Amino acid sequence: MGGFFQAFWDIASSNSTYLNGALFAAFLAFAATGEWVAERAGTLNISVEGMLLAGAFTSAVGYNITESMILALFCGVLGGLIIAGVQAEMSHRLTADQFVVGLTLNILVLGLAGFLDNEIQPATKLASSFDVPLLSDLPLIGQALFGQRWPFYVLYPLIPFTWWLVYRTRWGLELRSVGENPQSADVSGIDVNKRRRQSIYYAGFTSGLGGWFLIFGQIGLFEDSVIGGRGFIAIAAVIFGGWTLRGTLAGCIIFAGALSFRLSVQGLGYEVNSELLQSLPFIVTLLGMAIFAHRVRAPAALAQPFVRGLK
């Protein structure tokens, strides 16, 4: 047991644990922020996985062509928006089942990304680091939160902006009402499916940013396995967080902690079965869901399609 605690302490006091944890959390947060918006409007948007992968791929290709990370950002957003467009128009204009559409999209994007990656083989690199003066000198979390590569910092304005959008604007009020009671929203004169489509586009936007961040802020190269199911962990973070933005971010941090812990265990030379470690974040996610999922209240119309005129 002593060994266990020693190991735990080593990991908890290692800077790299926090550094990696922040990177993982940031990536999840990009995706989960938009996913949260989509779910508040009533779509359980499982194509977030595909949006992330598309965003990562198109930003890599964008950089390959333009050699500009800023332009790559726009390409990444475009990639996310394209997948969002298919999801939104299919599920909230043609009223196809949102899960079938999402599932299909995820598989399609995975296949396309693998194929096109081989064809194009986009060359990318990591962005430069930027230390925020003073703050980056804080112990443990200083480097993790304020000593990252610059794409990391895009997240900082994104979160309060999203909060403001959802809680302080008319658009946000309408999208919340659409997720809770689409019939009432319709009667009040709100175009329910339009708001839902827009909220999915917002998820595409943030996921596109997330894909771009992953390439230029974290790993520096594209492979078709870069997302590796973490889009689904982002969905779990929204549920874990009880459909509040604060809770969603807390979920991202906890799940990222598990991902980071896994890396640190190996990095610090402890020997644990690596397959078991691989599954750790998912086990934590499941446990988190088991403990918290029944205590929170989902948007009342989550995952329910809305068709006008039907009762």
Added chain:
Amino acid sequence: MVSGSTDLPGAGSSMESAPAVDLRNITKRFGAVTACDQIDLALTRGRIHGILGENGAGKSTLMKILIGLVLPDEGSITIDGEATQIHSPLAAAELGIGMVHQHFSLVDPLTVWENVALGDAGRLDPNAIRNRIGNIADQYGLRIEPDARVGDLTAGLRQRVEIIKCLRRDPSIVIFDEPTSVLTPEESVQLFASLRQVVADEGRAVVLVSHKLDEVLHATDDITIMRQGKVVDRLLAADADAPTLARGMVGRDVSLRSERAALGVLAVDDPPVDHVLAQPDGTPVLEILGATAHAPDGRAVLNNFSLKLHAGEIVGIAGVEGNGQRELGDLLSSLISLDAGSVVVDGHKITPGRSGAMARAGVGVIPEDRHDSGIVLDMSLAENLILVDQSAVAPKGFIDHGALEAHANAMIEQFDIQCSGPHAPMWSLSGGNQQRVVLARELSQQPKVLVAAQPTRGLDVGAIEYMSDRLRAAADDGVAVLLISSELEEILDMSHRIVVMHAGRLVGEMPRADVDLERLGLMMGGATV
């Protein structure tokens, strides 16, 4: 007044001004059903126009056309002398038409001001909306806390929010759709007082849609009666009386007591003669003891609720909708479990919430929403009849189609179900016949207790009569009948004993003969008297 109609009595001096709304020849079909058939309707400023009709008469469809939720197939709409088309609720709002909806258009988790702001355009300014709410509240005596969560409010207060939401846009035409269905009698009186004020102020035109004669007679100026999608009569409230209205609504003279009760014609404080039950024998067949259950948000939906039911008696549960009646029905359908308390059926303690346990113990249920939990619309009549218990037609787990058909035919005959045969799909039956199927299925189980939740909702008058007779007959045969209804008249007409529910609690209990309406109304509002 009602221009364009030839048989209008007492058309007066306001004929020269153009009506606020003039609907001509409005027709709307849903598949084979014509919900509105060449309807003409004119609304005048400064007057309350009552639209009276049974469920399914086409009132709601007509109003949805006016509010832009449904597009008419034919006909013209003229607002203040200008021909127009209304494609959406937003377009209706721009034309000055507002509606207070029957099933509220409110979003529970949002606050009052957020709900009031829904559907506006432009920047969201919470303080401006709070001020507007305050102004309307002062003007019409509709006090409300703008930062309260709508889900926490009582039905009366929620309706207040709904009215404020409607009045905030300063509509010139206001529609009230069945506004009293969720209110206590006292709240209804308050509502009609503010309704008068809404009309008096700035000469608004108000429509009151209702299936209650009494309400229309006392709260309106002009009356239009609809039946089966058509306008059958137009008259002035001052010239109308209840029997005339009832005849117009049903299409024939209304004589039977339960019909009159269903239509609200009956003076409810005169107890039915045949409703004095000999003292029931001692042991109750159904005994609910201290039942307590909570909604996911922690609110107690049943709160230490106890009730005893004896063989042969009909006990009516009175109360404003949403005070635990639905949960009581769910409890006896094994749909919910209890946090505390117990249920004893015929001397046996039944575990609440275990699927089918109540049904096996002898509790039959006519559920509140037959489409939701009473029948399967896409299955056949014969299949629907055996949903609860297949043992008679499938003794070894395989369905014997001959027995199934024989069983269905027997039920069709016994309950006089109008259908094309035992294999008719359920959706092809009318509402009244669907309800007969539910009744047939539950009664064929020979239950000891029969729970009838809103058994006549949405049925036409003939079907109501049939249901009432059957329930009485069941009680005469020794079944203990628990009648849950939001129609007070129905409860007063049928029950031997009346129990009042408020906020999940039993607030009062009295034999039918001792009913004092005022006291009953107070109890429904939550007062312990």
